Amino acid sequence: MLKFTIEKKLDGTLARAGVIETLNGSIETPAFVTVGTKAAVKALTAEQVRSLNAQVVLANTYHLYLQPGEDIIEKAGGFGPFMDWHGPTMTDSGGFQAFSLGAAFGSHVSKVTRNNDAPLEDVSTTKGQLATVTDEGVEFKSHIDGSKHLFTPERSMEIQWKLGADMIFAFDECTSPTAPYEYQKKSLDRTYEWALRSLARHEELDTEKKQSIFGVIQGGRHQDLREHAAKTLGALDFDGFGIGGSFTKDDIGNAVGWVNAILPENKPRHLLGIGEPMDIFNAVEAGCDLFDCIAPTRMGRHGTIHTADGRINIKNSAFMTDFAPIEQDCTCYTCTHHTRAYIAHLFRANESAAGTLASIHNLHFILRLVEAMRASILDGSFLEHKQSFIARYYK
RNA sequence: UCCCCUGUGGCGCAGCGGUAGCGCAGUUGCCUGUUAAGCAAUUGGUCGUAGGUUCGAAUCCUACCGGGGGAG
Numbered sequence: 213m214l215k216f217t218i219e220k221k222l223d224g225t226l227a228r229a230g231v232i233e234t235l236n237g238s239i240e241t242p243a244f245v246t247v248g249t250k251a252a253v254k255a256l257t258a259e260q261v262r263s264l265n266a267q268v269v270l271a272n273t274y275h276l277y278l279q280p281g282e283d284i285i286e287k288a289g290g291f292g293p294f295m296d297w298h299g300p301t302m303t304d305s306g307g308f309q310a311f312s313l314g315a316a317f318g319s320h321v322s323k324v325t326r327n328n329d330a331p332l333e334d335v336s337t338t339k340g341q342l343a344t345v346t347d348e349g350v351e352f353k354s355h356i357d358g359s360k361h362l363f364t365p366e367r368s369m370e371i372q373w374k375l376g377a378d379m380i381f382a383f384d385e386c387t388s389p390t391a392p393y394e395y396q397k398k399s400l401d402r403t404y405e406w407a408l409r410s411l412a413r414h415e416e417l418d419t420e421k422k423q424s425i426f427g428v429i430q431g432g433r434h435q436d437l438r439e440h441a442a443k444t445l446g447a448l449d450f451d452g453f454g455i456g457g458s459f460t461k462d463d464i465g466n467a468v469g470w471v472n473a474i475l476p477e478n479k480p481r482h483l484l485g486i487g488e489p490m491d492i493f494n495a496v497e498a499g500c501d502l503f504d505c506i507a508p509t510r511m512g513r514h515g516t517i518h519t520a521d522g523r524i525n526i527k528n529s530a531f532m533t534d535f536a537p538i539e540q541d542c543t544c545y546t547c548t549h550h551t552r553a554y555i556a557h558l559f560r561a562n563e564s565a566a567g568t569l570a571s572i573h574n575l576h577f578i579l580r581l582v583e584a585m586r587a588s589i590l591d592g593s594f595l596e597h598k599q600s601f602i603a604r605y606y607k
Numbered sequence: 608u609c610c611c612c613u614g615u616g617g618c619g620c621a622g623c624g625g626u627a628g629c630g631c632a633g634u635u636g637c638c639u640g641u642u643a644a645g646c647a648a649u650u651g652g653u654c655g656u657a658g659g660u661u662c663g664a665a666u667c668c669u670a671c672c673g674g675g676g677g678a679g
């Protein structure tokens with residue numbers, strides 16, 4: 213059950229502001245989705261996530277299936293109540309793990325490539341990866357104990373049904389940016405078949421239509437594949453769409469634009485796993501409504517912190533004697549209570565509060581940034597806002 | 608007083624005849640649907656001091672200095 217209302221469209225772009233209504237509350241879009249992979253936002257309590265005015269939390273099917281198992285989550289009433297999060301929720305399908313535990317495992321390949329000249333050879337056949345993909349599904353070796361598990365589209369739907377999120381994703385294959393065109397094409401057909409199977413199984417499970425299901429658009433960085441996926445999946449009875457897979461850093465906006473120009477306008481579009489300021493601006497401009505990303509929390513735990521003047525590494529020696537807040541005018545808990553020197557000390561002393569305080573600030577930064585994008589769509593100043601933010605952040 | 612062990616970059620250690628490495632710390636960078644409080648790169652020493660043996664010594668010998676232990 214999901215209702216999506218567009219409040220305002222920005223002339224000359226695909227950007228729009230709207231509201232998604234779920235059984236657990238509404239989401240004002242564009243919105244950043246906070247990631248709580250294992251029914252926990254790393255380093256934070258649910259109360260802290262609430263304090264940040266996060267609107268929606270996303271957990272992962274693969275992780276919760278392995279631990280503690282979907283039956284326990286179901287008994288808890290879903291992963292939201294289990295972790296004391298009572299707002300809107302989403303689960304990812306486990307499809308990303310086909311990539312992260314497959315082709316990308318043990319390598320330095322990430323879903324966003326730096327430039328167009330990146331090597332295109334398939335590097336997926338090396339180094340003991342934990343996932344292999346077939347037409348049937350994805351076979352995983354648990355990263356926890358090495359045991360074998362098969363995920364099919366049907367299985368993913370069954371698990372996600374028990375995890376109980378408001379919005380779920382069809383099972384897809386996230387391809388590597390290093391995969392050749394031919395592989396991307398073949399994979400895209402498979403992801404389409406999996407979308408049909410996901411839809412069919414979900415329909416059987418969710419007879420009262422409590423849960424919304426999003427289809428996932430793949431196609432790598434190839435315009436023809438992206439457009440083909442948008443046409444074919446866009447014609448199916450999904451409640452919304454995820455845009456997944458690999459991109460070129462310079463071209464996320466374009467790739468997303470190809471897709472969003474085709475997808476039905478009245479359904480929400482979620483850009484999967486993207487969370488850097490520039491990327492979000494480009495994606496919003498190109499018509500995306502939702503974004504989830506681990507970047508704010510992971511980078512925070514690793515000492516990289518967002519400021520309006522760009523990223524800083526709080527572990528740098530210069531901050532040891534800097535008794536100003538991370539950002540003078542920031543209203544987050546971290547900035548209103550602590551100095552750069554203190555946070556730098558916590559990192560050096562290996563105190564877990566370091567990751568907590570840094571995560572709070574980074575999440576606050578990104579959540580407020582996307583809120584500001586929404587406000588600027590509503591008042592028509594989006595492009596100017598984007599321009600001035602980027603000029604300062606990336607100077 | 609005698610005997611034994613020991614002295615290598617900030618700390619903890621390896622090397623035991625052919626011109627020094629490792630871990631941690633330090634410094635810096637990376638991180639985009641979390642295998643990630645992670646990963647990568649990198650700055651520091653001439654091997655307690657002074658002699659000697661040797662073509663060549665951190666590595667062998669002697670003395671001294673510092674640390675630890677034992678016997679009286």
